[in-house]
Every structure is written in C-alpha cells, then in structure tokens.
Amino acid sequence: MHAQEPASPAAPAGITEALAHSPSLAGHGELVRRMTAELAREIIEGELPSGCQLTSAELGRRFGTSRTPVREALGVLQREGLVEIEPRRRPRVVTLSLPEVRDLYEIRAGLYALIAGAVAERAADDEIQQLDEPLARLRTARDAGDAQAYFYATVDFRRVEAAICPNRRVGALIDSLGLRIYRLRSFGLSLPGRLEVSCRDYGYLVDAYRARDRALAEAVTRSLMSKALAAIEKHWSRLAEPLPAARTTSARARQHSR
Missing domain, CATH: 1.20.120.530 (GntR ligand-binding domain-like)
Structure with a gap:
C-alpha cells in the first residue's frame, strides 16, 4: 500500500473568508472550496513555491476525488492569481514579475x-x-x-x-x-x-x-x-525564482513524509 500523504492543516479563517467574498467560487461545492482554500494556504505560506507543478492526478489522489473537482479548484486559483494554466502544460504556481x-x-x-x-x-x-x-x-x-x-x-x-x-x-x-x-x-x-x-x-x-x-x-x-x-x-x-520543471506536488509530498 502507498503511504498516505499527511493531511494539510485547515485553511486559516482569513483565506476562507477572502474566498467567501470572491466571485471566483460562485456555484462551486464544498469540496472545491476546501481544496481551493488548502492549496491557496500552501501557496501563500510558501509550501508550494513559484513554478511548482500542480497535476490533477496527484491532487485527485491527495484529496480523494476525481480530476474534475481538482480542475475546478485550479481554475479558481488561476482567477485569484495564484496559479497559471497554459495550453499543453501542467498547471503551476505563478511566477510573479x-x-x-x-x-x-x-x-x-x-x-x-x-x-x-x-x-x-x-x-x-x-x-x-x-x-x-x-x-x-x-x-x-x-x-x-x-x-x-x-x-x-x-x-x-x-x-x-x-x-x-x-x-x-x-x-x-x-x-x-x-x-x-x-x-x-x-x-x-x-x-x-x-x-x-x-x-x-x-x-x-x-x-x-x-x-x-x-x-x-x-x-x-x-x-x-x-x-x-x-x-x-x-x-x-527569494520569491520570484522558479523551481526546476521536475518539481511537482508529489515531490512536496515526499518531503513532508520524511
């Protein structure tokens, strides 16, 4: 059996409340809201740095869901300016200018x-x-x-x-x-x-x-x-330097499990 990734801490109230005021989440269910808030926390606090790849399959396994809700959560994060999604490339944490x-x-x-x-x-x-x-x-x-x-x-x-x-x-x-x-x-x-x-x-x-x-x-x-x-x-x-392209959420999960 594969070792389960440790559960992420609940998103702080500040992030949850900010998302509650955001039109980006309109019409989305509780699962998408929870995923969005937890991933937002990890990006904001630097656990997922600039350039970190966010794959639907890995996030689906982590949150125990299909890829569709994951893609919805990533779409919200894109609209909030935390994730960039380009054609034929994996979603990744935005590298700001x-x-x-x-x-x-x-x-x-x-x-x-x-x-x-x-x-x-x-x-x-x-x-x-x-x-x-x-x-x-x-x-x-x-x-x-x-x-x-x-x-x-x-x-x-x-x-x-x-x-x-x-x-x-x-x-x-x-x-x-x-x-x-x-x-x-x-x-x-x-x-x-x-x-x-x-x-x-x-x-x-x-x-x-x-x-x-x-x-x-x-x-x-x-x-x-x-x-x-x-x-x-x-x-x-320190903030803007992107990570090597091979770094993904699975690499972050291995680091947390050590």
Whole structure:
C-alpha cells in the first residue's frame, strides 16, 4: 500500500473568508472550496513555491476525488492569481514579475489610503475600537517572532478596517485583487525586521484613527505599503525564482513524509 500523504492543516479563517467574498467560487461545492482554500494556504505560506507543478492526478489522489473537482479548484486559483494554466502544460504556481508587484502595491496603497481617510473621518468610535483585538494579536505575534500568525492577524485587521469603512464599495475592490496579494504580504512579513516595523506602524494607524487625523492615517497607510514593497524588492529573488520543471506536488509530498 502507498503511504498516505499527511493531511494539510485547515485553511486559516482569513483565506476562507477572502474566498467567501470572491466571485471566483460562485456555484462551486464544498469540496472545491476546501481544496481551493488548502492549496491557496500552501501557496501563500510558501509550501508550494513559484513554478511548482500542480497535476490533477496527484491532487485527485491527495484529496480523494476525481480530476474534475481538482480542475475546478485550479481554475479558481488561476482567477485569484495564484496559479497559471497554459495550453499543453501542467498547471503551476505563478511566477510573479516585479513590475506587476509594483503595480499591485500602488493600487493597494491608493485603496487603503481611501479606507484610512474615511475611517478617520467618519467611522464611529465603537467601530474603531473593533481594531483593538487584531492589533493585540499583531503585538503578540510580533513578540513571539511568529511571522505566520502575524500575517493572519494583519488579514483580520484589514478585513475589520474595510468592514467599518463608511465607503462600502472599496472592500470589494480590494477583494478583486485576488489572493496573489496574500502571497506577497506573507512573504514580505517573513523577512528580517519586518514584524517590528509593521507592528509599530499599525499602532500609529490606530492612534491616527482615534485622533480623527485623516492626513496622518493616510500617510501611515502609504508608509506601510511603501516599506512592504521595499522589503519585497530587496529580497525579490527569494520569491520570484522558479523551481526546476521536475518539481511537482508529489515531490512536496515526499518531503513532508520524511
């Protein structure tokens, strides 16, 4: 009998919630949703790096299903910007380009500055107070040096921030950027020194909200984005370098079974 691959951890709530807001999953059943969320987590956290091949047969064996639901899940991941599927080639994890990343961060900076200004000026006091819980988790994860927990706390912080924003359309625009943004954020926060700098700025951002200082909230938000992008640019080769073509999900499974 073949050794069974260890089950993947359940996808964190941040990824599951992001997918729940995505039109990419409309009409898909629970199995496709679960596969999509678990594969998204593995790509975002770097278990499946750039260029890693994702074959329908291997994933079907792993999840105990036929190739059709697997192809549906891969199609969702393609629309979310995590997987590329080309004719006559196996699906693989996207290898991002630096110009694309710069464009995405420019868009994010503009959208989150819009959120920051609206929250500072028009969100209710009790709504701003809702940011205290994810901010506390940011600080706990920073103190523990846990970059992964810190990343998921930032996901929750940003989702609360979008939810309390009086502009109800901007959150959907951010969601439309897809999960490729999560992959970049997770990588950036894993870099040396990033947790301390990021956590300090999130604290400044909440202080600006409480002070109702729109200009400061927008400036802190843009600073968060520019520092994150600068760190990614500095360590770009670590994220963008594709794996050899022979590397597939089966190779990853053998590594996990050792």
